Amino acid sequence: MLEAAKRIFQAKGMDGARMQEIANEAGINKAMLHYYYRSKQLLFEAVFKNAFSLLAPQLNTILNDDSSIEDKVRNFCSNYISFIIKHPYLPNFIIQELNRNPDFLLKMKNNPGFPTTEKFKKQVALEIDKGIIKPINGEQLFINIMALNVFPFVAKPLIQTLIGVEDEEFEKIVEERKTSAADFIINSIKI
Template sequence: MNSKKTQTSAETDILEAAKRIFQLKGMEGARMQEIADEAGINKALLHYYYRSKQLLFEAVFKNAFMLLAPQLNKVLNDDSSLFDKITNFSHNYISFVVKHPYLPNFIIQELNRNPEFILKLTSDKHFPSIGKFKKQVEENVVAKIIRPIKPEQLFINLFALNIFPFIASPLLKGFLGINNCDFNDLIEERKTEVASFIINAIKV
């Protein structure tokens, strides 16, 4: 029992240390020795749990994403109205990324560097489905609640408007001439701003 508990604790420490190093230096810049030092273990023990930096990176990525996936899946497939769904998606996504700011850049890194891993991730049974969301959009168009729009385009708009500020944060701070504190305030406002913008754009 104690051995199993220690093993779980060690693995958690490794993942947390790796998350901090990857966030700071990215996949290419991170070193296994740095991660071992950050976790307070030797490099041999790190390699016992994760044979390569790639496997460790994938574990950190999947661990974080699988915290978000159930939330998004629930929002996209519950029985709320389309407008509530758009509002809840923005609020949940932004709240999550504020707590895990490295995740959007992880996704971009992996899309460019290792598309096979992304394919593996999307084939996971827990990966969010937008089937119900698409059906709701189509029904709302027919009922003339919203203007004609393809569900896929609406989802891309929703996703892009929520994710872009996190990916481009240094550039946006420069354009807007604001500091981290001001930027965080803007991000907090976007929990409702994005949804309001989209809903006002599509409603009849």
């Protein structure tokens, strides 16, 4: 049921999806769908929570493990890009729905395992104090890491058109970003 709903929500968004269409995609009747999920909003929230729960561990790793900032950047770029190659719908789906309903994320923030930036910011400050990295605001570094990894997937049609590549070449470029994005970030902060 959730897989069918994910496909429909991904294709049509929350507002464009219809419960009957989701039931048809799942191969069940609409009454059964309503039995498990009393409304389209509750079904959507279940799909969104599932999608975000796939991404949250990636964010938690970069923010809360004990590796160096350089290792965090390298691991995040490689792991995130590999993950999104397997789940290409995720970035657009999450961004589209957060723009539609920003308060939804506030509800999720109270769930265990929701990523926080406190440890990451402290580690950035510590590595600055030790002379390992250049002075940079921890939030800005985190935003840079996210932006350089998320944007190519969110803007795939734009990027493909601007640089003149088809899907196969774009996939190669994205694969290269595992190291090129990490190198770019590290070189920008390394002393």
